Amino acid sequence: MHILKLIFKNMLRHKLRSFLTVLGIAIAVMAFGLMRTVISSWNSGVEASAANRLVTVHAVSFIYPLPLSYQDQIAKVPGVRKVSFANWFQGIYKDKDQFFARFAVDPDNFFDLYPEVVVSPKEKEAMKNQRNGCIIGAKIARTYNLKIGDLMNIDGDIYPGQWQMQVVGIYHGRDETSDETWMLFNWHYLDEGLKQASPGRAGQVGWYIVDIGDPNQRAAISAAIDNLFTNSPAETKTQTEKEFNQSFVSMSGAILTAIDVVSFVIIGIILMILMNTMVMTARERIREYAVLKTLGFSSSHLVSLIGGESLLISSIGGALGVAITFPITSGIHKVVPPQWFPVFNLETMTVVLAAASALLAGVLAAAFPATRAVQTKIVDGLRQIG
Amino acid sequence: MSLVSVQNISKSYWRDSQEIRVLTNISFDIAEGDFLGLMGPSGSGKTTLLNLIAGIDKPTKGSITVSSTDISKLNESELAKWRARHIGFVFQFYNLMPVLTAFENVELPLLLSKLSKKERREHVEFALQIVGLGDRVHHYPKQLSGGQEQRVAIARAIVTDPTVLVADEPTGDLDKVSAEEILKLLERLNTEFKKTIIMVTHDPRAAERAHKIRHLDKGELS
Amino acid sequence: MKIPLTYTLKSLWTRKLTTTLTIGGISMVVFVFAAVLMLAYGVEKTLIETGSDENVIVIRKAAQAELQSQIDRDAANIIKTLPELAATPDGKPFAANELFVLINIFKKGSGDMGNVTVRGITSESMLLRPQIKILEGKMFTAGTSEIIVGSSIAKRFQGCTIGERLKFGGNYWTIVGVFDGNGTGFDSEIWGDVEQMLPAFGRPVFSSLTFRLKNQSDFDALKTKIESDRRLNYLEIQHEKEYYAEQSRLMAIFIRVIGTVVSIIFSFGATIGAMITMYAAVANRTVEIGTLRSLGFRRRNILAAFLIESVLIASLGAAIGLFTASFLQLFVISTVNFGTFSELAFGFTLSLAVIKYTAIFALGIGFIGGFLPAVRAARLNIVNALRAS
Numbered sequence: 003m004h005i006l007k008l009i010f011k012n013m014l015r016h017k018l019r020s021f022l023t024v025l026g027i028a029i030a031v032m033a034f035g036l037m038r039t040v041i042s043s044w045n046s047g048v049e050a051s052a053a054n055r056l057v058t059v060h061a062v063s064f065i066y067p068l069p070l071s072y073q074d075q076i077a078k079v080p081g082v083r084k085v086s087f088a089n090w091f092q093g094i095y096k097d098k099d100q101f102f103a104r105f106a107v108d109p110d111n112f113f114d115l116y117p118e119v120v121v122s123p124k125e126k127e128a129m130k131n132q133r134n135g136c137i138i139g140a141k142i143a144r145t146y147n148l149k150i151g152d153l154m155n156i157d158g159d160i161y162p163g164q165w166q167m168q169v170v171g172i173y174h175g176r177d178e179t180s181d182e183t184w185m186l187f188n189w190h191y192l193d194e195g196l197k198q199a200s201p202g203r204a205g206q207v208g209w210y211i212v213d214i215g216d217p218n219q220r221a222a223i224s225a226a227i228d229n230l231f232t233n234s235p236a237e238t239k240t241q242t243e244k245e246f247n248q249s250f251v252s253m254s255g256a257i258l259t260a261i262d263v264v265s266f267v268i269i270g271i272i273l274m275i276l277m278n279t280m281v282m283t284a285r286e287r288i289r290e291y292a293v294l295k296t297l298g299f300s301s302s303h304l305v306s307l308i309g310g311e312s313l314l315i316s317s318i319g320g321a322l323g324v325a326i327t328f329p330i331t332s333g334i335h336k337v338v339p340p341q342w343f344p345v346f347n348l349e350t351m352t353v354v355l356a357a358a359s360a361l362l363a364g365v366l367a368a369a370f371p372a373t374r375a376v377q378t379k380i381v382d383g384l385r386q387i388g
Numbered sequence: 389m390s391l392v393s394v395q396n397i398s399k400s401y402w403r404d405s406q407e408i409r410v411l412t413n414i415s416f417d418i419a420e421g422d423f424l425g426l427m428g429p430s431g432s433g434k435t436t437l438l439n440l441i442a443g444i445d446k447p448t449k450g451s452i453t454v455s456s457t458d459i460s461k462l463n464e465s466e467l468a469k470w471r472a473r474h475i476g477f478v479f480q481f482y483n484l485m486p487v488l489t490a491f492e493n494v495e496l497p498l499l500l501s502k503l504s505k506k507e508r509r510e511h512v513e514f515a516l517q518i519v520g521l522g523d524r525v526h527h528y529p530k531q532l533s534g535g536q537e538q539r540v541a542i543a544r545a546i547v548t549d550p551t552v553l554v555a556d557e558p559t560g561d562l563d564k565v566s567a568e569e570i571l572k573l574l575e576r577l578n579t580e581f582k583k584t585i586i587m588v589t590h591d592p593r594a595a596e597r598a599h600k601i602r603h604l605d606k607g608e609l610s
Numbered sequence: 611m612k613i614p615l616t617y618t619l620k621s622l623w624t625r626k627l628t629t630t631l632t633i634g635g636i637s638m639v640v641f642v643f644a645a646v647l648m649l650a651y652g653v654e655k656t657l658i659e660t661g662s663d664e665n666v667i668v669i670r671k672a673a674q675a676e677l678q679s680q681i682d683r684d685a686a687n688i689i690k691t692l693p694e695l696a697a698t699p700d701g702k703p704f705a706a707n708e709l710f711v712l713i714n715i716f717k718k719g720s721g722d723m724g725n726v727t728v729r730g731i732t733s734e735s736m737l738l739r740p741q742i743k744i745l746e747g748k749m750f751t752a753g754t755s756e757i758i759v760g761s762s763i764a765k766r767f768q769g770c771t772i773g774e775r776l777k778f779g780g781n782y783w784t785i786v787g788v789f790d791g792n793g794t795g796f797d798s799e800i801w802g803d804v805e806q807m808l809p810a811f812g813r814p815v816f817s818s819l820t821f822r823l824k825n826q827s828d829f830d831a832l833k834t835k836i837e838s839d840r841r842l843n844y845l846e847i848q849h850e851k852e853y854y855a856e857q858s859r860l861m862a863i864f865i866r867v868i869g870t871v872v873s874i875i876f877s878f879g880a881t882i883g884a885m886i887t888m889y890a891a892v893a894n895r896t897v898e899i900g901t902l903r904s905l906g907f908r909r910r911n912i913l914a915a916f917l918i919e920s921v922l923i924a925s926l927g928a929a930i931g932l933f934t935a936s937f938l939q940l941f942v943i944s945t946v947n948f949g950t951f952s953e954l955a956f957g958f959t960l961s962l963a964v965i966k967y968t969a970i971f972a973l974g975i976g977f978i979g980g981f982l983p984a985v986r987a988a989r990l991n992i993v994n995a996l997r998a999s
């Protein structure tokens with residue numbers, strides 16, 4: 003026999019209690035994993051941003067457009083390799099709740115700047131040549147059951163009017179963290195529509211995307227771009243794509259913080275459940291611990307006995323929790339609309355954190371009962387009944 | 389040369405800033421191979437005295453020497469190690485681990501030694517044979533009778549071949565027949581295996597088995 | 611014959627640590643549950659109360675909010691002269707044509723910029739929203755580049771106190787007052803003269819028109835009238851309250867969905883926690899239960915005693931959780947309003963409904979968690995129970 007066997011047998015002594023504790027921990031660990039996944043999903047745009055891309059927007063707010071003429075001027079700034087642009091088109095597809103991202107993009111080189119958007123050259127060509135051609139993400143194609151050749155009617159809000167696009171391509175993300183919920187269409191289609199409806203708004207782009215070869219030059223290049231337009235009617239603000247995406251995330255920061263706090267409250271709950279079990283268990287066995295001491299077992303033996311049981315329960319609970327997190331996250335991803343969480347992956351870091359918090363709870367939960375078992379005098383322990 | 393030497397020990401407890409004297413200036417010796425019975429009414433301090441000799445409690449004053457080690461000077465962990473080597477304890481309520489089989493219960497103290505698995509098994513089987521339970525090796529405590537449980541407890545106490553075997557009311561919870569068997573077993577351990585035994589009891593029939601009897605009354609030896 | 615409550619209380623007291631841990635666990639769960647409800651309620655309250663029952667808002671049909679909406683001056687003037695509109699005390703149409711734009715301002719305490727709503731208003735705007743009070747300073751003077759800022763803007767953004775100047779729309783604007791919108795979304799806005807702002811932002815058109823009807827019952831007739839008028843049929847009229855309720859819908863749904871998922875998962879955890887404690891309580895008191903039964907207590911008395919114990923634990927947890935959560939009301943948090951992209955400040959708001967739902971939630975945990983253990987206690991056989999040690 004080994005001391006491990008005693009730990010194991012002790013755990014099986016109150017099968018129902020141990021089972022409930024394991025279940026409680028598993029549920030809490032799963033909740034933790036889920037919360038962290040929501041947060042990482044939200045941050046996925048920031049994580050996925052490329053270091054070599056800068057974004058130039060209007061200095062007052064990104065909702066104001068910039069003149070198309072800036073493209074050539076920015077392209078001349080030393081260190082800039084390519085400049086592309088896009089407009090936030092929005093509009094209403096079917097009804098107001100279908101809010102995936104819709105952009106009018108520069109058909110000439112938008113895809114050169116976004117290697118994570120994987121689409122065949124033929125489809126790119128099709129979008130360039132067909133004024134109302136659009137390329138949609140694979141998830142959007144799946145959700146709305148769209149295929150190449152289908153028409154999409156969009157009711158313009160920022161850009162009033164009825165717009166009809168035809169799907170000429172479907173793109174895939176380069177990796178799991180790439181957003182597959184965009185709709186990209188030829189910017190010239192938008193511009194021509196505006197020339198007729200409201201000529202004052204034609205020839206304008208929402209923001210520029212600037213490819214710089216060397217990410218280390220970003221500060222200097224950003225400053226150089228912004229300097230070009232100082233004191234012009236449309237001053238610019240250039241930042242890295244990461245900062246740009248971060249500013250969107252931080253706008254909803256409060257909710258993220260709330261979820262963050264909740265996820266740590268969960269660790270507290272795991273601790274409470276486990277500690278309760280360990281305290282009850284250790285109290286019932288005070289007499290046994292005293293007997294073990296009379297047999298010559300030392301304090302460290304008792305600590306490993308109690309700690310071992312606590313860790314055993316928490317690791318089983320943690321493992322079970324992690325195991326059920328996988329099907330549950332993918333289940334949730336399937337159920338909620340894709341645009342809510344364009345990317346919803348259980349990250350390795352989340353799994354590690356979840357497992358680590360279960361183990362940490364295992365150690366902490368044993369601390370108090372183990373201290374009490376060690377400090378109880380043998381004679382007092384023996385006198386204890388039951 | 390005595391095996392156990394108790395010199396001038398006193399023991400008091402403090403309860404609500406009031407001192408309760410349990411033992412006062414007690415001295416006596418126990419020679420190797422003795423079978424000593426400690427008798428006395430309830431509250432006379434006999435269990436306390438036994439606990440002091442077994443090293444699970446410490447005297448307020450005085451010293452206890454067991455085979456030339458002054459155990460009142462040992463610290464907590466030295467004492468634990470010392471107990472594992474020198475003391476075999478038999479309790480009134482057996483105190484077996486309910487989740488372990490007879491074999492595993494007896495094996496427990498050997499886990500603290502450096503014996504190999506095979507050696508441990510030999511020791512355990514031998515001890516269980518001595519107490520006459522060679523056929524109950526894989527039974528759990530709740531599948532045994534009171535007398536059998538106590539015999540497992542005795543096997544657990546002797547499996548390490550301790551210097552001293554201490555027993556606190558070993559027959560206190562048993563019927564007459566079982567009690568008789570346990571006493572016979574203790575006697576045999578004393579005569580056949582030369583174990584030094586200290587037994588606390590208030591049962592005169594139990595005390596008859598001992599070679600020597602000391603009486604405790606109100607914390608003093610008579 | 612009932613088992614006295616003191617028995618239950620003393621039993622809880624003897625197992626202080628276990629009782630405390632269970633109460634602690636349940637209070638954390640209750641805290642999270644209450645916080646989610648308070649958050650959803652806070653968002654709704656802020657946005658819904660922004661709209662008034664009496665006001666009607668006109669925006670362009672396809673626009674989801676004022677941000678994307680445009681109304682040209684002619685259309686606004688036509689609507690203003692419609693007979694269904696009420697009149698102000700000095701005889702003018704009870705209507706305000708407003709501009710709604712976003713600007714970026716640095717937030718206090720961080721390098722982040724936030725989107726702030728700038729609203730160009732007319733003198734009728736203040737009449738339409740009587741809840742707006744000038745807290746400090748004065749109202750801006752029409753025809754100048756003076757502005758007033760909402761109380762939550764003054765608190766959370768840099769350079770937004772009286773006397774400071776903000777640069778936007780190619781102009782400098784001087785802050786002359788801070789106003790309080792009584793917890794509505796207006797607290798997160800900056801207001802100035804619409805006729806000064808239109809040229810500054812280079813906008814020829816308004817964003818919205820808000821007005822008051824003579825009779826509320828005229829709404830449907832007016833709606834038909836506007837839809838059938840070729841000069842106006844690109845517009846849509848809505849009750850202001852419904853317009854703002856729609857703005858809060860997405861965010862409230864989002865919080866609710868996340869909150870419901872969290873609550874369901876958490877309630878499982880808490881119920882299990884209560885169950886563990888109660889099963890242990892039954893196991894430790896087997897002899898006591900046997901004794902009580904032999905004294906003449908019935909099975910249902912035992913069942914009731916353990917259920918009461920469990921519900922008591924949950925109630926204490928609920929009280930602590932709610933008490934702690936009520937302090938969240940001290941925090942104002944801001945998030946982006948998905949409808950307008952602008953920052954919106956709102957608080958966790960406690961309401962009777964929140965308290966009620968939280969209490970039901972906690973009592974449910976106590977009852978369900980305690981039920982199976984109580985049944986086990988009630989079903990114990992007297993003789994066996996007495997023999998257990």
